[in-house]
Amino acid sequence: MAPVFSHGDLRLYLLNLLDEGPRHGYDIMQALSDRTGGTYTPSAGTIYPRLAKLEEEGLVTKTVDGRKTVYAITEAGHAEVQARAGELEGIEAGLADSVRLIADEVRGSVREAMKSLRADLAAASREERAATPQDPREDDPRVLAREQLQRADASVNEFRARVRSDLRTHVARGGDLAATVVDELVGELDRIARDVTRALRG
Incomplete structure (x- = not known):
């Protein structure tokens, strides 16, 4: 920047x-x-x-x-x-633009992270439906469920680590973290959680 x-x-x-x-x-x-x-x-x-x-x-x-x-x-x-009052007005306008820009960058990062998570979940769902059993263990629904649970855990943990790192790095560098950005993140996570719950209930 x-x-x-x-x-x-x-x-x-x-x-x-x-x-x-x-x-x-x-x-x-x-x-x-x-x-x-x-x-x-x-x-x-x-x-x-x-x-x-x-x-x-x-x-x-x-x-x-x-x-x-x-x-x-x-x-x-x-x-x-x-x-130099006129120059000061220009500086103030530039500062306002900088604040808006950094807020837009954070919102963009959150949206991309959400999009990636949804794509990962969709791909996992497709792979699960298309999977062909390779050994007798895979006929056991409990084994399959545990394997998919591990995949889901890994995906959620990766997302959490990535977003947390991006946010912490941004704030550590002096960036602003607007409440609207956090509200959007919380709202998206809540929506995804509801989607997952609905999918599990089938």
Whole structure:
């Protein structure tokens, strides 16, 4: 996925955050994560050098408040924010697009996983109907049932592991996980469970 902030945009966005009021470093990083819907979680190594540069340019001041360093915008910094208001609107629109894009990616992954699971279950059902007994054990319905149960378990476990890994990796990378995406996942799983129950009852 493309970077959330294009070259130079983060600098202006930091000024914009400080134009809203003084903030300490962690508060700035948290605000960036919140404003981007979790799609961008900057490190201290990214933020503090930029704040130091803004201070050198006379756009920001810093004061020590106990164990925290609080940053505040200067008149020159405020003037730059006002002068570049149009650019800020473009940045905000880009952030909104990034949040929508990551949500669409997660929804797409869930749909593909559901589609794959349904295909696996359908293929297993077809193979079961077409299977020809190879040895006397396969004439025993209990043996056949246990074998198919093992296949179903393996398929469900594989699906669970794949989706769980995708979701955890996405969130660990700072991605947003919207409630609507989880609702869709839960709804699809519930629907598949009902389909399986109906099929078992024949």
